[in-house]
Amino acid sequence: MTDITMPDRSGRFGDFGGRYAPETLMTALAELEEAFAEAWVDPLFLSEYHRLLREFVGRPSPLYEANRLSEHLGMRILLKREDLNHTGAHKINNTIGQGLLARRMGKERIIAETGAGQHGVASATAAAALGLECQVYMGAKDMERQSLNVVRMQLLGTEVIPVTSGAGTLKDAVSEAMRDWVGSVETTHYIIGSVVGPHPFPLMVREFQKVIGEEVADQLGDLRPDLIVACVGGGSNAMGIFFPFLEAGIELVGVEAAGEGIESGKHGASLGHGTPGVLHGARTYMLQDDQGQVHEAHSISAGLDYPGVGPEHAYFQDSGLARYESVSDTEAVEAFHLLSRTEGIIPALESAHAIAWLQREAASLAGKTVVVNLSGRGDKDVQQVINLSTEPGL
Amino acid sequence: MSGRALSAMFDAAREQGRPVFMPFMTAGIPSEDQSLDVFRQLAADGADAFELGIPYSDPLMDGEVIQAASSHALAGGMTFLGGLDLAGRVATSTGKPVIVMTYVNPILQAGPEVFAAEAAALGISGVIIADVPYEEAVAIKAALDEHGIGLALFVAPTTDEERLRAIAAAQPSFIYAVADMGVTGRREDVSSHLQGLVRRIRTITSVPIVLGVGISTPEQAATAAGLADGVIVGSALVAEVLETGRPASAAAFADAVHAAGR
Numbered sequence: 067m068t069d070i071t072m073p074d075r076s077g078r079f080g081d082f083g084g085r086y087a088p089e090t091l092m093t094a095l096a097e098l099e100e101a102f103a104e105a106w107v108d109p110l111f112l113s114e115y116h117r118l119l120r121e122f123v124g125r126p127s128p129l130y131e132a133n134r135l136s137e138h139l140g141m142r143i144l145l146k147r148e149d150l151n152h153t154g155a156h157k158i159n160n161t162i163g164q165g166l167l168a169r170r171m172g173k174e175r176i177i178a179e180t181g182a183g184q185h186g187v188a189s190a191t192a193a194a195a196l197g198l199e200c201q202v203y204m205g206a207k208d209m210e211r212q213s214l215n216v217v218r219m220q221l222l223g224t225e226v227i228p229v230t231s232g233a234g235t236l237k238d239a240v241s242e243a244m245r246d247w248v249g250s251v252e253t254t255h256y257i258i259g260s261v262v263g264p265h266p267f268p269l270m271v272r273e274f275q276k277v278i279g280e281e282v283a284d285q286l287g288d289l290r291p292d293l294i295v296a297c298v299g300g301g302s303n304a305m306g307i308f309f310p311f312l313e314a315g316i317e318l319v320g321v322e323a324a325g326e327g328i329e330s331g332k333h334g335a336s337l338g339h340g341t342p343g344v345l346h347g348a349r350t351y352m353l354q355d356d357q358g359q360v361h362e363a364h365s366i367s368a369g370l371d372y373p374g375v376g377p378e379h380a381y382f383q384d385s386g387l388a389r390y391e392s393v394s395d396t397e398a399v400e401a402f403h404l405l406s407r408t409e410g411i412i413p414a415l416e417s418a419h420a421i422a423w424l425q426r427e428a429a430s431l432a433g434k435t436v437v438v439n440l441s442g443r444g445d446k447d448v449q450q451v452i453n454l455s456t457e458p459g460l
Numbered sequence: 461m462s463g464r465a466l467s468a469m470f471d472a473a474r475e476q477g478r479p480v481f482m483p484f485m486t487a488g489i490p491s492e493d494q495s496l497d498v499f500r501q502l503a504a505d506g507a508d509a510f511e512l513g514i515p516y517s518d519p520l521m522d523g524e525v526i527q528a529a530s531s532h533a534l535a536g537g538m539t540f541l542g543g544l545d546l547a548g549r550v551a552t553s554t555g556k557p558v559i560v561m562t563y564v565n566p567i568l569q570a571g572p573e574v575f576a577a578e579a580a581a582l583g584i585s586g587v588i589i590a591d592v593p594y595e596e597a598v599a600i601k602a603a604l605d606e607h608g609i610g611l612a613l614f615v616a617p618t619t620d621e622e623r624l625r626a627i628a629a630a631q632p633s634f635i636y637a638v639a640d641m642g643v644t645g646r647r648e649d650v651s652s653h654l655q656g657l658v659r660r661i662r663t664i665t666s667v668p669i670v671l672g673v674g675i676s677t678p679e680q681a682a683t684a685a686g687l688a689d690g691v692i693v694g695s696a697l698v699a700e701v702l703e704t705g706r707p708a709s710a711a712a713f714a715d716a717v718h719a720a721g722r
Contacts, residue, residue, distance in 0.1 A: 076595065086564055086591045088521045089614035090638060092623065231527055237518070244520050251618065344565045345518070347591070357540040358566030359517040 072381070077265020077348075080385060082377035085264040086344045091244075094251040099266040101171050106273060111166065118162050119277065122195060123152045125159075127278075129285035129437070134408040135421075139428045142435040144291065145411070146282055146307060148442060155414065155442030156278060156303045157188035161257055163274035165192035168255035175199040175254045179243040181208055181236030181299070182369035182416065183215025184442055185259030190224035192257075200224040203242045207234040208368045215446055233362045236299075236372045240346050260300025261376030264347030268376050275306030282437060283310055289435070293317045296439035297419040298390060299334065299370035301379045303441035308388055318388035320379065321423045323365035325395055332364035336375045337383050337390040345374035351383070366395035366450070367415035369442075397422040402444060402451060414442035415450070463610035465557045466585045466633050469509060470668040470689055473721075479685040481717040482670060483710060484511040484561065484694030486529035487546045488538030490705045495538075496549055498701055503554040505707070506714025510550060511588060511672075511692055514543035514562040521563075521590035525695040529702055540566040548582030559586035559612065564596070572603035579609055586610035586633055594623075594630045601630065612636045612670070615661055617653050628665035635667050636692070639684060640674035658687045678709070678716035685720035 072079045085095060105111040119125040127150050132143040148156040161178070168176050176198050180186030186202040193200035202219055206228045209216050219226050232238035240262075247256040261268045261275070282294075294311055296304035298320035308318045325333035333339065340351040343358060353361040353373035363373040382388040393401075398415055401422035406412045413421065417440050424436060444451075473480045483502050488495050499510060515530035515538050522530065538546075544560065551558045560579070567575045567589065579587065586609060592600065594613055604611050610633025615624060617638065627635070637657055654671065661669055671684040672692030684691045697707040 084596055085593065086596055087593060088591055088616075089593050090616040090618060092593050092616075093618040093620055231531070232517070241518050241520055245523070248521065343568060344563075344591070346520075349568075354565065354569070356569065358569035359534070359540070360565070 072378070073265060073269055077269070079378045079381035081342070082350050082380040083265060083268060083348050085347065086349070087264040087347045088248055090248045091251060091264070095264055095266065097171070102167060102266055102270050105167055105170055111170065115163055115166055119159065123158050123162065124150065125277065126281040127151055129282055132409050135405060138408050139424055140432045141424070141428070143424065144435070144437045145440045146278060146437060147440055148278065148303065149411065149413065149417070149440050153184070153188050153191050154445065155184040155188065156275065156306060157185045157259060158191060159277055159306070160259065160271050160274040160302065161185070161188040161192040164255065164257040164270070165196045165198060168198060168257070169196055171255065173253060173255040175250070176257050177201050177203065177243050177246050177254055178257045178259060179203045179236065179239035180259065181205070181239065181371055182367065182414070183208065183212040183219070183446060184369060184414070186224070186226065187215050187218050187222070189257050190219040190222035193224060194222045201227055203227050203229050203239040203246070205234040205236060205239050206230045208236065208239070211450055212368055212446055214449070235362070236368065237360065237363065244346065260302040261305045261378060262300045262346055262348060262374060268348065268378055271302055272305045272309055272378065275302050276309045278303065278306035278439065279308065279310035282307060291316055291437045292434040293319055293431070294437045295319045295321065295420045295423060297321050297370065297416045297441060298337065298375060298379060299323070299372050299416065300374070301376040303439050305376060305378060307439040308382070312387060318382070319423070320388055320390040321419045322390055322392040323367060323370035323419060324392035325364040325366070327394055328392065333392065334363035334365040334370045334372060335392040336363070336373055337379060338392050340373070342380070348377045350374055350377040350380045366398060367419065369414070369416040370419065391423055393419050393422040393426060397426060399451060399454060401425055402447070411440070412444035412448070413440055414444045415447045417441045418444070463585055463608050463633055466509070466559070466610045469557055470634065473508070473689060477721045479688065479717050479721045480508040480670070480690030481506055481714045482509045482511055482690050482692050483507050483697050483707065483713070484513055484672070484692055485701065485707070486513040486515055486526060486533055486698055487543040488515055488533030488536055489529050489698070489701050492536050492538055492542070494705065495546055496553065498707060499550040500554060502707055502710050503556055505710035506718065507556065507710065509557040509559060509585070511694070512543070512547045512550060512558050512560050514540055514560055514566070516563045516566070519563065523695060525699045525702070529698045532702065544578060544582055544584070547584050551583040551585070557585035559588055560584055561588040561590065564589050564592045567600060572600045576603040576607040576609055580607035584609060586612060588612045588636060594627050597630065610634070614638055615657070617657055621660070624661065624664050628667060632667060634689070635661060635665070635669050637661060637669050637671050637688065638673045639671045654684065654687060678712045681713050682716040682720045685717040691717050
């Protein structure tokens with residue numbers, strides 16, 4: 067039986083989740099949990115959130131019948147067009163929600179971490195729209211490969227702070243943002259960008275993202291797909307589309323980053339090839355060595371370049387509610403080109419992972435109806451893909 | 461050496477009116493080979509016990525200096541098990557209690573029971589876990605109790621009275637009171653809330669209180685020592701070891717702490 071009342075009071079989804087945080091943050095986390103619980107049943111808060119989603123974000127996003135891709139791959143493919151949201155990805159659903167919550171809690175400053183820059187841009191956008199001060203932590207390496215998004219955040223009035231610790235990627239940006247929060251918690255709200263972190267973040271981000279799946283359910287009407295497929299880094303877009311379908315008997319497939327290949331060790335497949343441990347405040351599957359030091363993840367897609375995953379996905383995997391596959395950098399780039407040419411849609415490299423899995427599994431999926439969460443658009447990735455095509459070996 | 465060594469130390473400190481000086485030092489700096497000598501130096505300069513930091517890949521609670529020390533130590537080959545082993549050697553060679561500071565994930569990887577048994581065998585007296593509040597500490601605390609090893613719990617300026625009571629009820633071997641909000645590192649002033657913080661804790665429990673985080677000068681250490689059972693000084697000494705290989709101001713901190721009690 068699916069228990070959609072999770073997490074429990076300690077923030078656990080089965081054996082996963084929890085609140086492994088410094089004592090300094092515990093009171094703030096409890097306050098946040100309470101504030102969210104109150105807001106989420108407050109008609110005024112809900113109507114403001116839904117008004118902004120409608121009038122500012124542009125929701126509902128369409129469910130698009132991808133005829134030419136369907137024909138090419140021999141299955142019926144419906145794309146949930148989160149790429150058409152304001153700022154170009156699903157991330158804004160969450161930042162609008164958390165931004166409103168921050169304002170309701172009387173916090174005037176928000177901070178965020180970002181990998182690909184999409185969550186950073188979405189946070190900067192929400193901050194500008196809601197009149198909040200905003201600083202975004204971004205790995206120095208990611209700032210280089212996503213320079214367009216850095217400029218966008220700056221245009222929106224946000225300060226982007228480079229993170230040089232560790233590998234200078236998403237994991238290090240999360241750590242740095244948490245450090246900031248430990249010292250600023252009385253005045254600042256930390257907008258985590260995915261269904262990760264200590265309780266109540268995984269629950270709260272799920273609730274703000276589940277609008278994706280709720281819309282899909284409406285848009286499908288009587289049509290019943292065989293599968294729902296989404297890419298998984300931290301897992302917020304996948305959680306958003308999976309959650310409303312947990313009891314629908316539809317196969318849910320998350321696609322992780324296999325990077326340069328699982329056997330190379332350079333990948334981001336924490337569910338498929340990680341082990342349980344505690345990362346960034348929650349027990350979940352993660353990439354680590356046998357003494358518990360965290361490994362660097364690797365993916366061509368900055369948004370999937372993360373050695374952990376949301377604890378609720380860990381629970382879904384162990385309880386069989388969803389399954390998780392992975393595709394390589396090369397396969398994702400191929401799918402990036404495929405969707406661009408067949409449908410006139412340039413996808414984010416993250417979302418291209420979901421398309422790539424369909425391409426690889428085309429034989430076994432023949433004739434099936436598949437909903438894919440097209441979580442973001444690929445403008446931000448164009449320069450990187452151009453650079454790749456001039457590099458040998460890919 | 462065990463958790464009993466810790467309580468004996470705090471009992472003696474109270475009897476003599478002499479606060480405990482407990483320097484924090486990252487294991488494996490300036491190098492794996494020279495690390496033991498740094499702890500010996502700290503002992504010679506007046507350390508009563510040590511907080512030995514096991515370097516971790518993702519030190520959320522630590523500021524720039526200790527982050528840099530962790531990366532440096534890991535790059536030099538220090539590991540979690542290597543850090544425990546060093547802690548054992550520090551305890552043996554100085555005869556003073558060693559409290560290891562770690563993040564929770566390595567303990568979970570080893571398994572709390574295996575970790576506690578290993579720590580006991582090495583003569584480690586206590587454990588501080590940066591990212592474990594009392595709610596998440598239950599299983600680990602039980603394993604540590606079984607092997608006679610103490611667990612310190614944090615109290616922050618933001619900890620409310622209800623949490624304070626729960627923390628006291630969890631029976632930590634001492635309370636690590638966070639002197640200032642924020643991650644470890646230098647602060648211009650020891651928080652003015654210090655006195656209030658210590659008083660709040662004292663009204664609820666008689667467990668020893670050690671103040672740490674943000675204490676970066678001997679004057680600040682003296683102020684803190686006048687209020688609590690002990691003082692932890694970390695980043696200031698770690699920075700010296702990273703720069704010069706020696707904790708040059710340890711004796712000044714030790715004297716300031718010890719003098720404050722008289």
